[in-house]
Amino acid sequence: MLGSLRSIVQEVNTARDLPSVLNIIVRRVREDMHTKVCSVYLRDKQSGNYVLMATEGLNPDAVGQVHLAPGEGLVGNVVTREEPINLEQAEAHPAYQYFPATGEERFSSFLGTPIIHHRAVLGVLVVQQAERRRFDEGEEAYLVTLAAQLAGVIAHAEATGALANIGQQRNETKFTGLAASPGIAIGRAHIIAPPANLAAVPYACSMDTEAELALFHQALSAARSEIRDVGERLKNDLNKEERALFDAYISMLDDSSIAVEVCERIRQQLTASRAWAEVMLEHVRRFEAMSDSYFRDRAADVRDLGARVLMHLRQQEQSRRDYPENTILIGEELTASVLAEVPREKLAGLVSVKGSANSHVAIIARAMGVPAVMGAQELPWEQVDGVDLVVDGYRGELHIHPGPELKRRYDAIVEEERELARNLDHLAKLPAETADGHRVRMWVNTGLMADVVRSLERGAEGVGLYRTEVPFLLRDRFPSEEEQREIYREQLQAFAPRPVTMRTLDIGGDKALTYFPIEETNPFLGWRGIRVTLDHPEIFLGQVRAMMKASVGLDNLRIMLPMISGVGELEAARRLVDRAYNELLEEGYQIERPPLGIMVEVPSAVYQARELAKRVDFMSVGSNDLTQYLLAVDRNNSRVASIYHSYHPAVLQALLQVVTAGHETSTKVGICGELAGDPGGALLLVAMGYDVLSMNATNLPRVKAALREVNKSDLDRLLQQVLLMESPEQIEEKLRGYLEDLGIGGLVQPKQTEPSSNS
Structure with a gap:
């Protein structure tokens, strides 16, 4: 069977x-x-x-x-x-x-x-x-x-x-995924595909068949030269049978029947890469279907050869392709480095087949204010290159070939968003405090210089999380200490004298460096965050030195350690920070020792919050990872995304336990997860006593508007009611009703009528 x-x-x-x-x-x-x-x-x-x-x-x-x-x-x-x-x-x-x-x-x-x-x-x-x-x-x-x-x-x-x-x-059709970053994007699809994956080549046509034929023959020639060069370099290290494989590759590239098949499809107006992929995959399938095991094994060789030629085709295609206005990036699994390649003024929206609303790229999309849908698993993404579409980041919907009526409805929603933003602009210079005078610090999460102007315009009082891994993700090697110093100095200067909290390198999980690969079967429970940098003190020390040197004369730096799971890790990291500080003093730098804090992201840190709080200057809860670990839900896995819920009673109890433990030791406690940027969630956090709410700049005005409409005493009563509830859905409904009763339900998302579609 x-x-x-x-x-x-x-x-x-x-x-x-x-x-x-x-x-x-x-x-x-x-x-x-x-x-x-x-x-x-x-x-x-x-x-x-x-x-x-x-x-x-x-x-x-x-x-x-x-x-x-x-x-x-x-x-x-x-x-x-x-x-x-x-x-x-x-x-x-x-x-x-x-x-x-x-x-x-x-x-x-x-x-x-x-x-x-x-x-x-x-x-x-x-x-x-x-x-x-x-x-x-x-x-x-x-x-x-x-x-x-x-x-x-x-x-x-x-x-x-x-x-x-x-x-x-060209009829409308709708696909659904997970709402990852709020907003509406109306634009044109631009497919991002792995450069050497035959099965992921987008379906695309070209009217310029002669140019595509020339491109195909150039790629064949480049692949032949590459294979001959590799074979020549390795000939003394290979036996006769292994050398024969290179000859077989050359023979297949010289096979006129394959070239004829590809050229025929190009003349039918397919692009060269799509035509090549289709032909090679058909050959792979023929080999895989053969009963003889020797020939079945040759399917891998055919696939490898196909990928080599495809790499040359895609390189030439990408070099001549431009991003359209209102680009909507679509890919099987988008990354931060891919986002960085698109000019910000042209990037309208994101769609990823894999991932969830709390994956790293989704968090960056929210920080950039770019509407995004993740986990659109049923979308045949290879076939939508260049088509018009609407990304609904509120509902997690994609509308392909939207008609005039659908566009009109979404244009109205976009205008309503703009109107709401204009109505909240006046809040930028007002303090973040409740109607009865309870003050809260509202900071921003950032990682790109593009965030700075928007953050300051919207009234950010500091940076609660600067993701230092972003400059690492955008390079093909570790940035030097001096390169890091320049990047950090720019960020510190932009916000001075406001405090800037820089998290030390947090890689692993869904944040991989191409030049420092971490291969693990369970990366979120593996070698990530502080575990990596403690094992590589040369990386940690270089980064901390760069931060401190960048703060000279500004003194607005705060250093934060990610994924601390116990006192031992904290003490080890503190010793390295002290060492870097003393080294710089010996080198003549006039610097203040920056405050040192930790992120509370794992359950063990919740239960040791009091012991950890005694040893640091501040604590900040990373509610995204904490929710993930408390609920045992991989936040990149769209199959279990519905189980991930920041309003889960266990999550709220943990958040209350952390802030209570911190205040018992007179330690300031903030939160820099996505929950802080949700108006309903922010009100609960204020009731719990959090000193700092750090969020993406887009949500600052909405959270401040909600905060200024309520009394702290009323929030305390709301919190007590919520803590007695048993399900996240019940809590979410309670908060939504509370905001609507105050007349600020529209802050959760713009009021909108249901867009219709004839799909």
Whole structure:
């Protein structure tokens, strides 16, 4: 059975479209289970009914004609029960419904299992047999396993097919992901694909076939030269069989039949890279399908050769490609370095197939004020290059080929956002305090110089988190101490005399340096944050020295240590900070010793908050990671994104415990996670007693506006009510109602009517 499952999944993965996928499934399942019938019913998104989409054994004319509502017939019952139905005599079941068009009256036994994707029943997979018998446990388990494995493939094929149709008709269609950065972006898609991944080459056309043909032949020539050079350099280190591999590569590049196939597709107006990728993937699949193991192994060689040529093609393509106005970047997994390549004035929005609303790139998008949607797993992103679209960062929606009416509605929302921002501009110079005079410091999270002007214009009183890893992420090597000093000096000067809290290098997890790779099976519980820099004191000392040298004459620096899990790590880091400070004094630098603080991000630090607070000048909660670790949810994993919730009662209890412990030792406590930038969350934090709220600049005016409308005494009562609640949804609803009762519900997000779409 396992071999059969693998074979079906592999064959399905090579199919070009949804009908091909479904036809492979019904044919192969019928053969492998030795049944008379196999059928697939899929949900019609508009009607909500389940439609017979493919069959082997029933009347083929019934395909597309049989529609069942949830709960209707045996198939509809599989949908509502969300579990298999296994019957010896189907016609005796009270839910049985006969459809003459199918000819299924000849079949008595019935086994149907739901195809579930993201908790929704996408379809039903059915097998039937003429004789009366109950399918055994092994057969039922096989069908359940197959349905689970194929759910994602079917969903992707369905989405790809929908997009192919609208590509011809230019109708609106909608895809959903996770709302990651608020706002609306209306622009044109620009695909970012890995430079050597054949399967990730965007579908793109070019009218200039001669230029694409020339590009293709240049890439072939460059790849030949590269392979010959490598083979020549290594010839003394390789045996005869290994040297033969280089000859085989050259032979394949010289194979006129492959070149003819590629050139033919280019003449059909495909780009050179897309044509090459399609041809090479077809050859890979042919080798993978061969029964001889030797030839199957050659598929890897074909794929490697394809990637080499593709690398040359993509390099030449990227060098001549420009970013359009209102660029919306789309990729399988966007990174901070990719964002930095786009001129800020042209970047309108972001869409990432992988990741969640709390991944690193999503946090940077919020800091930049760029609308973003993450985890858009069903989007066939390779096929939307250059199309017009709308990114709805409030709902996590993407609208492809938006029509005039949809654009008009979203233009109205954009204008409403601008109006709200104008109405809040006057708050910049007003203090962040409640109506009854309770004062709170409102600082910003930053990492780019582009953030500075916006932060100061919106009334930032300091920097609660400067992400020093950003300059490291944007380079292809470690920046020198002097390069770091210049970057840090610029930031310190821009905010002086306001305090600037610089977090020491925080890499690992979802923040990887290409020149310092960290390969781990569980990176968020592995070598990251302070653990890396304590193991590499040369990196830590260089960075801390650069920070202190940058602060000469300004004295507004605060140093913060990430991911401290216990007293031992704190003491080790403190000794290194003292060493760097003393070295600089000996070198003649006139510097003040900067305050030293820690980030509370892991549960152990919550439980040791009192002991840690005694040893530092300040503490700041990193609520994003703390929520992740308390709830055991990888915040980059869109599959479990719905479980990640900053209002979870356990998270709120931990936040209260930290600030209480800090104040018991007279230590100032701030928070620099995303919760601080949410108006409802900020009010709870003020009630808890947090001294500093640090957030992205975009949220500063909204949080300040909410704060100035309330009394601290009222917030204290609100907090006590919230702490008795048992679910994050209940708490969120309570806060939303509280803000609406105050007449400031619009601060959560702009009021808006539901945009309609005919998708």
